[in-house]
Amino acid sequence: MLKKRWAAAAAAAAGLVLLTACGSGGSSGGSGGAITLGFAQVGAESGWRTANTKSIQDSAKTAGIELKFSDAQQKQENQISAIRSYIQQKVKVIAFSPVVESGWETVLKEAKTANIPVILTDRAIDSPDKTLYKTFLGSDFIAEGKKAGQWLTKEFGSATGQVNIVELQGTTGSAPANDRKKGFADVISADPKYKIVASQTGEFTRAKGKEVMEAFLKSQPKIDVLYAHNDDMALGAIEAIEAAGKVPGKDIKIVSVDGVKDALQALADGKINHVVECNPLLGPQLMDLVKKVAAGESVPERIETQETEFDQASAKAALPQRQY
Numbered sequence: 482m483l484k485k486r487w488a489a490a491a492a493a494a495a496g497l498v499l500l501t502a503c504g505s506g507g508s509s510g511g512s513g514g515a516i517t518l519g520f521a522q523v524g525a526e527s528g529w530r531t532a533n534t535k536s537i538q539d540s541a542k543t544a545g546i547e548l549k550f551s552d553a554q555q556k557q558e559n560q561i562s563a564i565r566s567y568i569q570q571k572v573k574v575i576a577f578s579p580v581v582e583s584g585w586e587t588v589l590k591e592a593k594t595a596n597i598p599v600i601l602t603d604r605a606i607d608s609p610d611k612t613l614y615k616t617f618l619g620s621d622f623i624a625e626g627k628k629a630g631q632w633l634t635k636e637f638g639s640a641t642g643q644v645n646i647v648e649l650q651g652t653t654g655s656a657p658a659n660d661r662k663k664g665f666a667d668v669i670s671a672d673p674k675y676k677i678v679a680s681q682t683g684e685f686t687r688a689k690g691k692e693v694m695e696a697f698l699k700s701q702p703k704i705d706v707l708y709a710h711n712d713d714m715a716l717g718a719i720e721a722i723e724a725a726g727k728v729p730g731k732d733i734k735i736v737s738v739d740g741v742k743d744a745l746q747a748l749a750d751g752k753i754n755h756v757v758e759c760n761p762l763l764g765p766q767l768m769d770l771v772k773k774v775a776a777g778e779s780v781p782e783r784i785e786t787q788e789t790e791f792d793q794a795s796a797k798a799a800l801p802q803r804q805y
């Protein structure tokens with residue numbers, strides 16, 4: 482009882498939203514034999530994230546797993562508090578999508594000492610100590626950045642002058658921001674005509690994407706391409722481009738990452754030129770892994786999701802069935 486109160490107080494102090502999505506909540510790994518999973522989500526910053534949260538909540542229900550869910554509002558300290566509260570509650574398994582790559586050793590050692598297995602989902606951490614977690618389930622973000630770069634070099638292959646690129650980065654220090662930047666840079670650096678003239682974080686949100694694009698449009702006399710690390714920032718930037726009297730997709734070509742419905746619609750409408758997919762529907766695979774690690778079974782060190790890319794024709798074809 483005291484421990485429960487402590488966990489609730491710690492969560493409240495950190496401004497966390499802690500929810501039990503399924504079942505009534507036992508204190509030692511689940512009531513009535515159900516596995517209890519503590520999931521520390523990044524936040525609700527994007528359409529991708531909303532789809533990811535729904536996938537996790539729905540599939541926990543389907544799998545009969547008791548889910549304790551928290552939203553860290555894009556703050557690492559909130560995620561650390563949530564993980565500590567799950568340790569106090571003695572959940573069977575902890576899973577989380579780390580806001581940033583660094584700074585997880587202390588809290589993950591606490592989970593390890595408490596014998597609670599941890600699964601990383603969506604985003605990785607940069608610790609060399611692989612014993613701190615059982616597995617990683619998610620995308621190859623470097624490959625996604627490379628795909629964006631390959632589209633660009635094909636699209637502008639015959640251009641003779643300098644190609645000016647502006648980049649909207651994701652959350653500073655996060656795996657998708659670091660890796661998508663690197664993958665893209667690795668490809669375009671092969672030809673000096675490609676130049677990133679401005680690069681700044683838009684924090685993976687529509688509002689910030691719009692705000693930063695407004696600043697780019699004021700400071701840069703010639704922008705040929707926008708590379709956005711996610712769709713929400715690209716969609717915000719489209720508003721800024723249109724407000725500046727330019728035509729997105731024509732005056733400024735746009736490539737982004739995710740593949741949410743709104744972006745596929747913008748691609749179908751010719752306002753975005755290319756979308757690299759990042760799959761948020763990780764819930765069913767995650768629940769399988771939770772069951773396996775809870776049973777002490779071994780799991781692969783890394784599981785990557787299968788992803789595609791969209792041009793205008795494939796976006797139009799995919800839209801009627803798109804779930805998110």
Ligand code: AHR
Binds near residue numbers: 528604712
């Ligand atoms: O970690 C995945 C990224 O996080 C998605 O690309 C982005 O939309 C989200 O906020």
